[in-house]
Amino acid sequence: MDTSVVRPELLFVAEAVAREKSIDREEVLEAMEQAIQKAGRAKYGHEKDIRANIDRKTGEVRLSRWTQVVEHAENEDTQIPVAIARKFQPEIEVGEYLVDPLPPIDFGRIAAQTAKQVIVQRVREYERKKQYEDFKDRVGEVVNGTVKRTEYGNLMVEIGSAEALLRRDELIPRESFRNSDRVRAYIYDVRNESRGPQIFLSRTHPAFLAKLFAQEVPEIYDGIIEIKAVARDPGSRAKMAVTSKDSSIDPVGACVGVKGTRVQAVVQELQGEKIDIVPWNANPATFVVNALAPAEVSKVVMDEEAGRVEVVVPDEQLSLAIGRRGQNVRLASQLTRWDIDILTEVEESERRQEEFMRRTKLFVESLDVDDVIAGLLVTEGFYTIEELAFSPPEELAEIEGFDETLAGELVQRAEAFLVKKEEELDDKRKALGVTDEVAAIEHFTAQMLVTLGGKGVKTLDDLGDLASDELLEIVGEEAFSQEIANEIIMAARASWFESEEGTS
The missing domain is CATH 3.30.1480.10 (NusA, N-terminal domain)
Known part of the structure; x- marks a missing residue:
C-alpha cells in the first residue's frame, strides 16, 4: 500500500x-x-x-x-x-x-x-x-505612517505591515488628519493581546518632542548633548532642559540652530507649539530659576523635605513668571519636579515681616522678655521655644548684646515654659479622658494626645480601631511615617490578643 x-x-x-x-x-x-x-x-x-x-x-x-x-x-x-x-x-x-x-x-x-x-x-x-516580535522592542521610537481609517476620532495608522492606534486624546489639540494623510508619531506602548499585537502611538507624549529634537540636532543623536527633562502643554507650549558633555558646545544654541532652523522644524511638526529650551543644572535652585525663563527671579527658598520651593520675583515680572492661566509655572514645576510657589518682592517682604512679628510675640509672651531681646532671638534664627531650651547657653552668649547671665536665664525660662506647657497639656489630656495606657505609647507628644482626645480616641481600643491613614489624618501627616503609625496601632491592638489568651 x-x-x-x-x-x-x-x-x-x-x-x-x-x-x-x-x-x-x-x-x-x-x-x-x-x-x-x-x-x-x-x-x-x-x-x-x-x-x-x-x-x-x-x-x-x-x-x-x-x-x-x-x-x-x-x-x-x-x-x-x-x-x-x-x-x-x-x-x-x-x-x-x-x-x-x-x-x-x-x-x-x-x-x-x-x-x-x-x-x-x-x-x-x-x-x-x-x-x-518586530515592534515590542521599538517602544520609544518615532515612526512615519499613513492614516488608514478613522474610528470615533481615533486614527488607525498603517506603519509598514502593521496597524497602530493613535487615540484622539494622544493627538495635538485642533489638529486633524484624513485618510491617506502621512503622520509622524511616537510608539509609547506595545501589547500582545488575543486579537493580535496592539501598537499605541502618541503625538502629545513629552518623549515625542525629545525624539524630534534628536532627529534635528546631530549633537543629541551623537550623545554630546543630553535632554534631561521635557514638560509639554501639547499644541501650546513646552519646556525642555538640556546639558552638554562638551564644555565648548552651548546646548541651548545647538538645539535652536542657526537662525532658529532646528527648533522651527520641531515647532512646525508640533502645530506651532512654542518651545522654551533651558540649560539644566544639578543645583535645584539654579534649575528652577532657569525653568521659569523668560521671567527673572530675585530669590529662591528651598524646602527639600516638602519638595517645595518659594520663588520671589519683582512685581513687574509676576504675570510673566506665572504665565497665562498659570502655564509657565506649571510647566516649570513639571520640568523640575518641584512644587513652585511664586511671590512678589512686596508679598515676600510683608510675609517675612508678619512671620518676624509672630515669632517675636511668641518669645515675648512665653519668656516674659521685651521686644528687643525677642527680636534678636528671631533674627538669630530661633523659631520655637524648644530650639531655645535645647541650645547651649555659651552659644547664646555669643549673640551681640547678650552675656552668659542673660543666656542662662533665657534657657531656664524656656525650659520652665515647656515644663508648664507639658503639665497643662497633660491635665487637658486627663480631662478629655485619654488613658495613661495611650499616653505611654511611644511617639505621641502631649499635644498629639490632646488632639486624639478631642477626636474621641481615648482608650487602647479606640486607637486599635483606627487605620494608619486615619491616625495620621488626626495627628498630622508630618507627625511620623506610615510605618510608625502601623507600629502604634499594632501596639494598641496587642491588648486584644492578651485578653483572648487570658479568657482561653
Whole structure:
C-alpha cells in the first residue's frame, strides 16, 4: 500500500505565502501539516493521534497514527499495552510510540475548505506573533505612517505591515488628519493581546518632542548633548532642559540652530507649539530659576523635605513668571519636579515681616522678655521655644548684646515654659479622658494626645480601631511615617490578643 503522496506544489505555495506575509517558510509548512492532520482525524477519528509530515525537500506527504506504549492502556485510541506492542516491534519500550503509516487522504471539497481555514488561521497567528516580535522592542521610537481609517476620532495608522492606534486624546489639540494623510508619531506602548499585537502611538507624549529634537540636532543623536527633562502643554507650549558633555558646545544654541532652523522644524511638526529650551543644572535652585525663563527671579527658598520651593520675583515680572492661566509655572514645576510657589518682592517682604512679628510675640509672651531681646532671638534664627531650651547657653552668649547671665536665664525660662506647657497639656489630656495606657505609647507628644482626645480616641481600643491613614489624618501627616503609625496601632491592638489568651 502506498502510504505517501508527492505534492511539490505545497513547497511552492509555502514559499509564496512566506514571502507575501513576511513570515518564515517553516511556519507555513507547519500550518499545512496541522491542516492535513485535522483532515486525517476527521477521516480516521478525532480521538486518535494522527500526525502529518511534509518532506521539506520533495514535498512528500506522509500520514501516520501514533500510539503510546504503556503498561496498562487507559485510552485504547491513543495507548497500547506493551505486551501487544511487542508483537509488532519486539524491542519497543514503555513510553515510546508505535507508528502506523496511513494511506494518503483524497481531499474532498469540505476537507479542502477546512484545511484552508486552518492554514489561514495559523498563518494569521504567525503573522501577529511576528508583528509583536518586530515592534515590542521599538517602544520609544518615532515612526512615519499613513492614516488608514478613522474610528470615533481615533486614527488607525498603517506603519509598514502593521496597524497602530493613535487615540484622539494622544493627538495635538485642533489638529486633524484624513485618510491617506502621512503622520509622524511616537510608539509609547506595545501589547500582545488575543486579537493580535496592539501598537499605541502618541503625538502629545513629552518623549515625542525629545525624539524630534534628536532627529534635528546631530549633537543629541551623537550623545554630546543630553535632554534631561521635557514638560509639554501639547499644541501650546513646552519646556525642555538640556546639558552638554562638551564644555565648548552651548546646548541651548545647538538645539535652536542657526537662525532658529532646528527648533522651527520641531515647532512646525508640533502645530506651532512654542518651545522654551533651558540649560539644566544639578543645583535645584539654579534649575528652577532657569525653568521659569523668560521671567527673572530675585530669590529662591528651598524646602527639600516638602519638595517645595518659594520663588520671589519683582512685581513687574509676576504675570510673566506665572504665565497665562498659570502655564509657565506649571510647566516649570513639571520640568523640575518641584512644587513652585511664586511671590512678589512686596508679598515676600510683608510675609517675612508678619512671620518676624509672630515669632517675636511668641518669645515675648512665653519668656516674659521685651521686644528687643525677642527680636534678636528671631533674627538669630530661633523659631520655637524648644530650639531655645535645647541650645547651649555659651552659644547664646555669643549673640551681640547678650552675656552668659542673660543666656542662662533665657534657657531656664524656656525650659520652665515647656515644663508648664507639658503639665497643662497633660491635665487637658486627663480631662478629655485619654488613658495613661495611650499616653505611654511611644511617639505621641502631649499635644498629639490632646488632639486624639478631642477626636474621641481615648482608650487602647479606640486607637486599635483606627487605620494608619486615619491616625495620621488626626495627628498630622508630618507627625511620623506610615510605618510608625502601623507600629502604634499594632501596639494598641496587642491588648486584644492578651485578653483572648487570658479568657482561653
